[in-house]
Amino acid sequence: MKKTNLLLICLLSALFINCEDNRLQPQIPLRDYEEQRAADNDSIISFLQNHYYNYEEFESASTTTRVSLTIDSLINATDKIPLIDQVIEHEVQVNDGDDNFISHTMYIIPAREGVGGSPSIADEVYVTYKGMFLDGVVFDESESKIWFNGLSTVRGFFETYPFIKHGVWDVDPSTGLIRHDGFGTTIVIMPSALGYYGSTSAPRQYAPLIFAIDLYTFAVADHDEDSVPTIDEDVDGDGHFNGSNDDTDGDGVPNYVDNDDDDDGILTIDEYDVDLDGIPDDSDQDGIPDYLDAS
Template sequence: MKLNRIVALSALVVVLGSCNNDDGGVTVEPPRPLSEVLVEDETEIQEYLKTHYYNYAEFENPAEDFDFKIEIKEIPDGNTELVPLKDQVESKSVKVSTNTDDGEKDVSHTYYYLIASEGAGESPTASDSTFVKYKGMLLDGSEFDRSDSYIWQYLPNTIRGYGEGLTHLKSGGDIVVEENGTYTINDPGVGLVIFPSGLGYFNTARTGISAYSPLVFALELGVFVKNTDYDNDGIPSILEDLNNDGNLNNDDTDGDGLVDHLDNDDDNDGVLTIDEIEIDGEGNVTFPDSDGDNIPDYQDPDTN
């Protein structure tokens, strides 16, 4: 079964690289207004999309030894035959809560994604654990991080644009394990995501990344854990986005500083969440409300 193979692959976990959303860095304070930075980022991204292309011809007619890696190059001046990224990407917008004191509330941010090779399986949500390869770049082409081997990444623990980008890819097909213990994943999803700094590190600088930098990631999705339950509390992480804003990192029922998707006692009443919910034989989760106050027991410290 594929699930067994996924469990076996979990032994190969390595430390998450630069796309982690909380791995330190130097923060510029006070942060600039999101909407002001977004205008600048969007101008830079649009110029990038007009002046760059990827090796689409190799994906369309792959050679026998083609490695299905995305390579981005600048279009030479005067060349009208190469298809720019702007004619190949799709876009989607998500709202980002402001972190400034200038009266802004939510600012809609657009990211751009491209699917070079669709993949044979299903697509993860931004709440799942994924087994990926990636390369991170700035708009000037400089590379700041990469993993040429598959690594596990729990997407809510990565930066927002990166996690959103992976939701557009499909996982690979069969996992082929060789006699020497190495393995390959057939037909993985391969793509590209480009997003403004508000979906990245915004006003925090990291090694190779200045504050307020739009980012580009080439992505390869091998497998993922469907309905990931990261804190093992019986509730899939996707159901712990209580305000339905697509961001699991601002949902903290008990206000203890540990967000719900990482907290196995969501109401801090001393009873584990898994003991305050009901799971049937098919894995369906229901949420009892013992005192009838329209607050499920696992979120209500008055019931235990």
């Protein structure tokens, strides 16, 4: 396993900066998000036009074999398919800190189709992965399978989950070991605002990132164990789970980590779906589910 937890550590470091260090060091303002978005996108487009990945290796590999991503220049490989001809574009809205939302483009390549379904951005995933900069330097990699808790990685990493399908597994009767087969692999090239942006603890500041993610299985996440899947606690469906629109009772605790979403004294788990019919209960039929209705 190589630097397995860097993805999570850098995210946490970006969020929780030591207060003493803040007093000792001058604070450097973050770059303008729109200007950085444009610069990153120009760099990414040029990269996509002039590089290819080892797609032939992915195509020929056994469905039980993990293929390590390599990316090379097209200069001496004019017969290869450039990345730009293989990508799917996905737009993500990034808050600049002043509640201005700026659209950032992720470029996604399904390198290998999995046989199962896809997780939501909030779910827990069992993966191997490789992280690179555009110049090919590998800054993080886990060759051993690892669980990531939903929403615990950089934004562009978990935004990729719906574009990967998981595989299947069984137990090898001769060894007792778990065997994984048919797992999907997706490559994502993302601007820096979906990665580490200006974090001083990041491997590089303001650097677009590349990840290859292999998905073996996943689990639907319920961060506060209130029986409501975390993905359904994004009330306005904007992909942001910590906004004021996702804090129904206004107590400063987002719904996805609040076990009483409407602060009516009744735990969400006791009023979400009491009759277990798969539909959130609405006792007074006012269109607001009981677990979000304090009246």
